[in-house]
Amino acid sequence: MNVIVCVKRVPDTEARIRVDGSGHAIEKAGIKYDMSPYDAFAVEAALRLKESSGAGEITLLTLGDSSAQETLRKGLAMGADKAVLLTGEVSLDGLATAKVLAEDLRGSDAPLMLFGIKAADDDQSQVGPMVAVLLDRPCVTGVSTFEVDGDKAVCHREVEGGTEVVEVDLPAVLCMTKGPTEPRLAALKGIMAAKRKPLEEKPAAESPSRVRLTALEEPPARSAGRIVGEGADAVPELVRLLREEANAL
Amino acid sequence: MANVLAFAEQRDGQVGSSAREAVGVAATLAGSMGGEAHALALGGPGLSSSAASLGAFGASAIAVGEHDGLADYNPEGYADAVVAHVQAGDYGAVVFPASTLGKDLAPRVAAKLDVPLASDVTAVSVVDGTVSVRRPVFSGKAFAEVSLEASPAVVTIRPNVFQADEQGEEGTVSTFAPDVDPGSWRVRVVERKGASDGKVDVTEASIVVSGGRGMKDPENWNLLEDLRDAIGSDVALGASRAVVDAGWRPHGEQVGQTGKTVAPKLYVAVGISGAIQHLAGMRTAKTIVAINRDADAPIFGVADYGIVGDLFEVVPKLSEEIRALKAGD
Numbered sequence: 001m002n003v004i005v006c007v008k009r010v011p012d013t014e015a016r017i018r019v020d021g022s023g024h025a026i027e028k029a030g031i032k033y034d035m036s037p038y039d040a041f042a043v044e045a046a047l048r049l050k051e052s053s054g055a056g057e058i059t060l061l062t063l064g065d066s067s068a069q070e071t072l073r074k075g076l077a078m079g080a081d082k083a084v085l086l087t088g089e090v091s092l093d094g095l096a097t098a099k100v101l102a103e104d105l106r107g108s109d110a111p112l113m114l115f116g117i118k119a120a121d122d123d124q125s126q127v128g129p130m131v132a133v134l135l136d137r138p139c140v141t142g143v144s145t146f147e148v149d150g151d152k153a154v155c156h157r158e159v160e161g162g163t164e165v166v167e168v169d170l171p172a173v174l175c176m177t178k179g180p181t182e183p184r185l186a187a188l189k190g191i192m193a194a195k196r197k198p199l200e201e202k203p204a205a206e207s208p209s210r211v212r213l214t215a216l217e218e219p220p221a222r223s224a225g226r227i228v229g230e231g232a233d234a235v236p237e238l239v240r241l242l243r244e245e246a247n248a249l
Numbered sequence: 250m251a252n253v254l255a256f257a258e259q260r261d262g263q264v265g266s267s268a269r270e271a272v273g274v275a276a277t278l279a280g281s282m283g284g285e286a287h288a289l290a291l292g293g294p295g296l297s298s299s300a301a302s303l304g305a306f307g308a309s310a311i312a313v314g315e316h317d318g319l320a321d322y323n324p325e326g327y328a329d330a331v332v333a334h335v336q337a338g339d340y341g342a343v344v345f346p347a348s349t350l351g352k353d354l355a356p357r358v359a360a361k362l363d364v365p366l367a368s369d370v371t372a373v374s375v376v377d378g379t380v381s382v383r384r385p386v387f388s389g390k391a392f393a394e395v396s397l398e399a400s401p402a403v404v405t406i407r408p409n410v411f412q413a414d415e416q417g418e419e420g421t422v423s424t425f426a427p428d429v430d431p432g433s434w435r436v437r438v439v440e441r442k443g444a445s446d447g448k449v450d451v452t453e454a455s456i457v458v459s460g461g462r463g464m465k466d467p468e469n470w471n472l473l474e475d476l477r478d479a480i481g482s483d484v485a486l487g488a489s490r491a492v493v494d495a496g497w498r499p500h501g502e503q504v505g506q507t508g509k510t511v512a513p514k515l516y517v518a519v520g521i522s523g524a525i526q527h528l529a530g531m532r533t534a535k536t537i538v539a540i541n542r543d544a545d546a547p548i549f550g551v552a553d554y555g556i557v558g559d560l561f562e563v564v565p566k567l568s569e570e571i572r573a574l575k576a577g578d
Binding site (some may be wrong): 011013014015016017019021026028037038075092093094095096120121122123124125126127128129130132133134138139140141142144155158159160161162163164165166167168169173176177179182209210211212213215216217218219224225226227228229230231232234235236238239241242243246248249 | 263298324350352357362363366384386387390391397434438443449450453479492500510535538551552553554558565566567570572574
């Protein structure tokens with residue numbers, strides 16, 4: 001079964017984020033970038049599906065500038081077969097991004113398109129279900145694991161306080177969250193092989209953003225509070241402060 | 250002049266705090282747009298009695314779509330019903346909760362309406378007739394102010410951030426039968442597990458008790474469960490990434506980047522050192538308590554109150570003291 005996995009290059013989740021002098025962008029110096037972790041869950045899920053079914057091709061797709069090649073090479077090193085980079089600007093308008101991706105995916109007959117549930121930079125949780133609407137495909141979000149069963153997929157989905165089992169007709173869009181298996185690390189052999197795998201670069205379709213960024217700010221500094229004391233002896237004072245000062249109990 | 254629609258999420262036929270918060274935000278926006286706040290609730294037969302309560306929180310009209318097929322959430326049925334309602338109403342903005350349901354539904358509605366969406370917003374305003382919002386990016390390591398240059402502006406609002414104020418007025422309730430066809434749905438929920446056993450989700454609880462690697466063993470979570478029970482209802486358990494990765498706790502409890510972002514009234518971090526990804530997910534809690542044996546742990550840098558010490562002595566004592574306090578209330 002052919003699978004398309006849409007990925008995004010984002011600052012590593014360990015990165016300390018600072019706003020630059022313009023007040024509209026982050027300070028890029030010193031930031032390490034990586035594939036968004038949820039997208040890595042999606043790549044891992046695609047690889048496992050391919051390993052268990054033994055057939056099919058995994059294609060990675062991203063929108064970004066040429067630096068996103070690095071992210072695609074990582075996915076290829078993990079085991080994906082080929083990659084497509086749509087060169088264009090990534091805005092805060094998830095629908096604009098979804099339109100660009102959908103435009104490229106429109107002719108695809110891949111039964112599964114996988115996304116991360118959200119990108120770890122904009123945290124929007126939008127693009128996957130929006131692409132599904134634009135392509136008129138059914139979509140399940142928050143999928144931790146799934147199995148393909150004939151012409152449908154059975155998905156396990158996280159919801160508040162529990163899980164759901166959801167059946168979806170193929171072709172479908174699934175938006176992945178963390179599952180029971182960690183994304184694999186690329187082995188040296190995979191990294192070498194990735195260099196020879198096809199990576200196509202082409203201009204993205206025009207899709208103007210209708211979300212205008214007016215300011216980017218660091219969160220208000222949270223001043224360190226006080227150490228109430230040491231050990232169990234400090235508990236009565238803590239409880240008093242929580243009740244009388246913080247009004248939290 | 251434009252009205253604003255709040256989507257009122259229901260679970261088991263009852264609207265809850267997420268619906269009240271959405272109505273509150275819709276009322277704020279409607280006030281700035283010179284219109285009225287309306288609410289839309291979708292569910293099974295009998296929903297209208299619970300949905301009627303939203304009038305007191307600022308909804309002048311409450312539309313209740315009742316259909317057997319909509320008793321539980323279905324993405325296709327709900328999206329079609331919401332889009333039909335929005336298109337019939339000429340709304341300037343539509344407000345959803347940023348719950349699991351809202352985050353699944355709102356992008357579908359926005360895409361069908363061909364308008365952009367701002368997710369998980371923590372503040373809203375109207376500037377020169379355009380909806381402007383503040384929202385966390387990088388899991389709360391920064392905040393973006395964005396304006397939505399299309400109408401209706403669609404937003405999902407972060408739980409626990411907006412106050413729902415009772416205004417004591419009544420809204421007009423109208424019940425209708427949504428035009429949906431369950432037979433055509435390509436997504437079907439076949440089983441629900443654990444979602445209705447009364448457990449409150451970590452993103453929605455007003456108090457979160459979280460454990461990290463310092464707990465040493467998954468069996469020791471009985472200490473945190475006891476603390477949760479001592480504090481009372483509306484308390485959820487959370488966990489650090491390290492203990493979720495170790496398989497001690499389910500991913501649904503993970504707080505931080507690659508987990509949930511929470512904004513409770515009180516966050517108690519037990520045996521959590523405070524990695525940057527964890528801090529990003531909980532730093533907007535109103536009050537933070539840290540219990541850790543390492544006085545240099547980064548968690549103390551964001552905590553309002555800290556106790557340095559052995560959690561296996563501190564936590565049982567804390568449960569005991571809180572029980573004594575509550576007994577005196």
